[in-house]
Amino acid sequence: MSKDKFPVKIEYVRMSLPKRCTCPACGMNQDFRKHSVWWKKVKDISLEKPRMLLVERVRAKCTNPNCPKCTFVLPSSITIKYQRTTFRLQKEVIDENLDNVTYRKIASKLTRTFNTTGAKSTVDDWKQREAEKFSFKDIIKAMRFSGSLSIDEYKPSRSKHYDIIAADAKKVRILYIETAPFSPRHAGTLARGDIEGFCWKLYEFGITNPKVVIVDLLKAYPKQIKKVWPNALIQFDYFHVMQVIYKHLKQLLFGFIRNLRKEDPLAAEELWEYRWRILRNMEKWNTKDHEIVPRLMEIYADTPIEQILLFKERLHDIFNLSKSKQEAYEKRNILFNETWWRNSWHLTQAMRFLMRPDFDYMVTYLDNPGIPRCGNLETLIRSWRQLEKIRYGFASEKGRQNHLKLYQIKHYLKGHSSQNFG
Secondary structure, eight states: OOTTTSOOEEEEEOOOOOSEEEOTTTOOEEEOOEEEEEEEEEEEOOSSSOEEEEEEEEEEEOOOTTOSOSEEEOOOSSOOTTOOBOHHHHHHHHHHHHTTOOHHHHHHHHHHTSSOOOOHHHHHHHHHHHHTTOOHHHHHHHHTOOSEEEEEEEOOTTOSSOEEEEEETTTTEEEEEEEOTTOOSSTTOOOHHHHHHHHHHHHHTTOOOOSEEEEOSOTHHHHHHHHHOTTOEEEEOHHHHHHHHHHHHHHHHHHHHHHHHHHOHHHHHHHHHTHHHHHSOGGGOOHHHHHHHHHHHHHTTTSHHHHHHHHHHHHHHHHHSOSSHHHHHHHHHHHHHOOTTTTOHHHHHHHHHHTSTTHHHHTGGGSOTTSOSOOOHHHHHHHHHHHHHTTTSOSSHHHHHHHHHHHIIIIISSSSSGGGOO
């Protein structure tokens, strides 16, 4: 493709001169007096052929004798100082990057579709500069926090420490991410100071009185959260509660299938085919589950299969059918006093987990119908990891937070302009 065949299209953009203007150095509003004019060449989007704009830039005189600067440049709606591209070209590039497109693909699209160019460093600089215009405090205020806060930790790519992440549990939106500098390299052991400091940071951002804070089972969370929000309710994430219990149920099921393979390979193969149907939460059962599971209970009566299904039924009764905390406690205690599960080590461990003193945090939602029992952070973390994966991880915490700002503005606030806040 030769330059002669597709010549660059050059357009002149003149500036409309104002009657009055304000000096940025001294702040004085005054009559406009022209000092000088020059033309600046910038790249622009074009679907037909390469396009350059010659933008008129105007320098005005300041009439304030005490002003530290004698002249100043009038602002332009097309470009800014030291910038060789238009605002709309930058916006297109930033939007593509937020949609999980790599810098290399963006550069290819600029050449193929928009007939212009852009290096990786340039694209990254545009994104960082755009993100610096906004603060998390303004963004969180515009997102209108619902009152249900969820907090969790996760290990980002290219990082030696864990990050703490906060989200709006009802609206399923990420609020803030920050590195926990004192965290060790394995999960479940965040430093108490990291948790408290993170909560105070959210307090500074305007989350001053959440109704409920949903966390995982880390014991340090409740005490540190109460230091910042003494009136907030604490709810252990239902997902993490079930994760611990179902880990023991799964190990019991797989162990039984392993032993059954030695005696009856065909029966073991059938059970293996139904393994996830046996372990599925009862609230997610379909018509086929209601047909198959009772048949399995009859076939495998007085075996770990029947114990697993019975234990699941009692869990469903405690967490889904109870009308209050008191009723959940009563059902749990009745299950504890029964003996049919005591000959299984895995069910004993699951029961021991339910008898923990912090069982109260597992059923907070029963006495407070308006609060969610799940924080939905696992879903958000999974989505955020996809953003990290395409970039092989963010190089710095600042880069990660700047990307989050623009992601929030585009996907949660539906725009890149601060006028969309509110």
